Amino acid sequence: MSTQHDDTPQHFDTLAIHAGQEFDPTTGAIIPPIYQTSTFVQDGIGGFRGGYEYNRSGNPTRTSLETQLAALEGGAHARSFSSGLAAEDALLRAALKPGDHIVIGNDVYGGTYRLLTRIFGPWGIETTTAELGDLDAVRAAMRPSTRIVWVETPSNPLLKITDVAALAELAHGAGATLVVDNTFATPALQRPFELGADVVVHSTTKYLGGHSDVLGGAVVLRDDALLEAVGFQQFAVGAVSAPLDAWLTTRGIKTLGVRMQRHSENAQAVAEWAAGRAEFEAVYYPGLSSHPGHDLAARQMTGFGGMVSVGLAAGPAAARAYAESTRVFQLAESLGGVESLIGYPPDMTHASVRGTALAVPENVVRLSVGIEDAGDLVADLEAALGRIAR
Template sequence: RVLRDYGLQFDFVEMSNLDEVRAAIKPHTRLVWVETPTNPLLKIADLAAIAEIAHRVGAQLAVDNTFASPYLQQPIGLGADFVIRSTTKYLGGHSDVVGGAILTHDTAAYEQLKFLQNAVGAVPGPMDCFLTLRGVKTLPLRMERHSANAQKIAEFLADHPGVKQVLYPGLSDHPNYAVARKQMRLPGGMISFLPVGDAATARRIAERTQLFALAESLGGVESLIELPAPMTHASVAGSPLEIDPALIRLSVGIENVDDLIEDLRQALRNE
């Protein structure tokens, strides 16, 4: 609704399907934008392959790397021209920062972006910068713990009779498991799952948790649970991007994993 007024054209593509990406690329395509892992379905796009497809027609590749963080995935090393991330999430890591970042190895593009940032005014405050730099110091330790906890929780959910489907790239039955193994150091701290039941079931589960706080956002040291359809993704209801109303998303924190599993176990009881 905004950028189309500037004469820009867009095609929305299933980026985990390389055939669809190839079919959508046109001679005049100038930018390919991809998020991997995706929010909230945890799909994985093959960044090296997409970079090759994009560069073949002179297009640039921009990657939203928020879910992975630079510790788990480094898109520029896989051929990306730009990396975008929310510093609010894993980089800050303590749910007390609002910010974002763009990275590139293209000096000319950097100078242009730096000018636009200064001219338009998208400049973070000094306290946000301080808190983000503080968070970066512990990023590797936190991402290791987020991922280790999420792996155990995903395995618990996959074996639970009250769970219909688990979406986590660290599980071998994930459709993009091989790609995730190839380009990510670890599968990360985000999990989505579908309980046996409907949207009302999902809401009851989310309201029962005691350690998982019912809240939006993600990537902090504390564990969060949310329902994407009525919360973070309510704006895409009725569109091709609509989310199953029963889907539950977890941002797994760094607490004791046995406590987190027990919290989910009691929330799933009788469902």
């Protein structure tokens, strides 16, 4: 299901609106319907209309989303799941076997680390963390059994930037697959396949859905054999996007380009304000020239994104108080919605990495900068500093 033709413009914003979004041929409805059904009538045994048999194995609404995702990332195929972790789980089960090894960054989402160490570890998968910006450290971490190098860039929550092209060359030289979690950047700002990545994963709950009203995940691939393996996991385990969830994600993606522009503009304003405040000993945002990954981010991204983290100079107690003192920024897990959120990673999104090499500094607060008025956002963050100083 696609509206792409040889003469269709292939620019991002056009694809976001039209890829996989063919109008309803029966009524002419410009928006494809939600196929809210659990099963499909067959024209005789095995006579599937359009290839659809049962909602777990396929649904036209999910097909629309998967077509859209593949087009935006520049992959050949995409599979849509019920959550980001469900997508990661299916990919890992498809790509690994007991005895295999994976290298991940030393700053990743806590749920990914928990999945690898507490679910896949007992199954026989070994995980090593490394500073992915240091290629010598990555080489030292790799083994003959390394099958995957897994990178988030920008990373969560310290916004580290990794050279995808250099990491791809290293991974491929060792016979490993490079997986890029593109959740923070989105394909609106970064296209990992063009930099050499083999697989792209997303929590579509975040910027792709964009409105904090849907849970989802995606795997985007170019390799047909891996696609078949991931597809089998999706069918056999069943952690698929429900029709309404797929439709909501598709709707969100249509405004992704303009939203990411505003997220990036607002985050830049917030980061520049924070960089001038003595209350913060560190501001993590690749759009700042002081960020160690700024030049690299400027080369491999078209914008710096909507995530900012700050380190409170007064320490952990001040960081916790600050996270609880804003008004426009709301205290909640997750990110990437149109509204601004604030969180304390050590006890929230990254509690699972406490006491490990991935532990987040306990003075760090993470900001998901929304698309509200930038002046209001800065005023809210400034007022919160006043509240915790009293």
